[in-house]
Amino acid sequence: MNKTVVEYTLNRLYDLGISDVFGVAGDYAFPIEDTICNSNHMRWIGSCNELNAAYAADGYARIKGMAALSTTFGVGELSAINAIAGSYAENLPIFHLVGMPASGVQKSKRLVHHTLGNGDFDIFYQLGQRLACAHSILTPENCISEMERLIAIALKERRPVYIGLPADYAVMQVTEPLPVTTPKKSTSDKKTLEKAVSTIIERLTHSNNVCVLPGILSTRLGLSDNVQALINKTGLPYATMFMDKSILSESNPQYVGMYDGKLMTPEVREFVEKSEYILGIGAMMTDFNTGSFTVNIKPKQFINIMSDYVEIDSVIYPSVYMEDILSELTKRLPNKTYHQIKARGLGKPVISDNGKITAQYLYPRLERFFKPNDIIIAETGTSSMGLGFALLPEGAQFHNQTLWGSIGWATPASFGAALAAPNKRVILITGEGSHQLTVQEISQFVRFGLKPIILILNNDGYLIERLLCDYPEAYYNDLAQWNYHQLPKAFGATDWHCEKVTTIDELNKALEVAGSTESASYIEIITARYESSELAQKLKESKSSLYSF
Structure with missing residues (x-):
């Protein structure tokens, strides 16, 4: 291994498809920034402040599936933390690289800038852990195995990870030997998978009155095409809630419109709530998704396929993964003609009497x-x-x-x-x-x-x-x-x-x-x-x- 810790880290991110790193210049992060700017294949995206950089990474991840952010110790990472929290809440994997003071400085508890002046170098790392699905401080000895662990968890949970890079460790050559065993992809429990799939199939095949509620988690997991394939193959009608808008095509004839409880589109509300079964696919029943909690969906109606479990009539089927469930349903559910309505938009623009913009x-x-x-x-x-x-x-x-x-x-x-x-x-x-x-x-x-x-x-x-x-x-x-x-x-x-x-x-x-x-x-x-x-x-x-x- 003839690479430094930071070179290896960035190369692994590039392997994932990340070629841009958002951030703001900061002295403890110079090793990260220098390596990016000297790279032939990565690009430094400087922002006006760290909060904006993290918001931009969030937007980037919504399009590309993931993003990278670089901040300096203390002041930089705290400036970005609100946006990181948003990415955590909305299931967006951000690889947050934090440039830290050198390991010797931290061990000696020197009173240096960007600290609280009390020799405590762990407090910001501890704060960052609460808004990360995984975290680590990289060294020459653990860099390879820790990066593989962080990547695996970030892509499984679709949430930010915190990667600390002390300034001296960042420029040292990696000493951990190759190869390192790559974490295995999680697979569904076969018995539970069959039980959940069979239960869903039994209910849906005996009803012509079904509505699908595809949710944002399906998109975050990269499964939008899988959900659309299920819809196209089976003929199932679908609505979306506010957070889930446009995750599937709104021009598809099986799309019935936006569902927002009692607040809007009463015809869509009636269609959804009077369905015998409602099949959620990563649906989250948040306040704005449920029209200020005005939805009326009974447990016996609701089937919800989440990232690693399925809920059917309030019964949880654990250790089954959305991709496997969708694959089985697409193969085994028949194509049928279901009762449905046609989606409507906002209608014609209404011109005001005085020509003002309403x-x-x-x-x-x-x-x-x-x-x-x-x-x-x-x-x-x-x-x-x-x-x-x-x-x-x-x-x-x-x-x-x-x-x-x-x-x-x-x-x-x-x-x-x-x-x-x-x-x-x-x-x-x-x-x-x-x-x-x-x-x-x-x-x-x-x-x-x-x-x-x-x-x-x-x-x-x-x-x-x-x-x-x-x-x-x-x-x-x-x-x-x-x-x-x-x-x-x-x-x-x-x-x-x-x-x-x-x-x-x-x-x-x-x-x-x-x-x-x-x-x-x-x-x-x-x-x-x-x-x-x-x-x-x-x-x-x-x-x-x-x-x-």
Whole structure:
């Protein structure tokens, strides 16, 4: 082995398909950064701060399946920790490389910068462990075996791992001998697998009234094609919940629409809840997925295939894996004609009497603006709620941080997504309040020659907070006033199409330019203070169940 610890680490990440590493320069991480920048096959992606870098890695992982992040000890890793928590919550594998002080410095408990000044070098590592599915500090003696362990766990659990690299160990040559036994892929218990599959088949084959609820976990596990193959082969109809939007095709005739409990689309709710059986595939019953906990699914109806177990009528079948279950069901379930309904989108844009931009016009208009294979990144809040029930064209992806819900995520996440798929059209839709948190990453789009379409919904404050709180006009919901459409120029963009629109006619012209120009577009869309979608209004009305104790 003629490689240093950090060279070996990065080479293994490259073997997995990771060619970009997000981060911010930091002295304890110099060995990591130098090795990346001296590499012929890896690229350093500098961000404006560590939080943005980790958000960008999150967006990258949503497209490529995994990502890598580099931060320096203490200050850097703590700056990124909120975004890492989001990736943990939403099952995204991020390989978090943390540059640490040299081992001798740590052992002698020297009082050095980026520490608490008390000689404690373990506290940040301990904090990081709580938001990682696996963790290790690499040395020349353990580098190979530990990397294989970390990779295996990260790809199995689809969550971040913490990789500590002390500065002196990072540049030492690996001494651990090859080969190291690669951890075996987990396999299902055969008896339990057969029992679970047989039970599912027996129920579904005797019913013509079934609905599938494919969930986000199936996508995180890389099994979307497997789920689609099951749907196509069997003829089963399917709906999706908010977090799961677009994980399967919304143009497939078997798609019946978005299910959100009592809040929206009553025809879809009736279809799902009156089904004899509901087959979840990685479905998570979170607050926003269940329409503020207003779903009415009985245990005897519900079958849910999770990553490593199946639940049928509240009975758990452990040690069976989603891939194996899907394979058996696809082989053994017959094709049938099932009762179903047809999915509907947002309908025609409704023109207001005064020509101003309303929610009833904006979101249906954006639905018509989307094209096949678009990557749509919608920020937590009213922007994503307005688009959640849009019917997307074939191949279009819709990404939203539904569970973790950290505002500011979408701007850097869309940058990461654009880097991961530079040949696809990336559309960011965010409110101006969220945008203020991470707006610096506009400069990274410019720096790397990317050409997003960025739509800023400016409604003069934190609208979702106004809708959900008891005092909508409270000062904490107000924002500093920015000239948003002028920001790209300040961040280095010289050829972007930037515009502020206040009327329907101006919006249509701006979207026509954005859809036809070869440059990036940045459109600030002015709406009234409380202009919001039906779902946002329904959430306001459902506060009692959303926040029930």
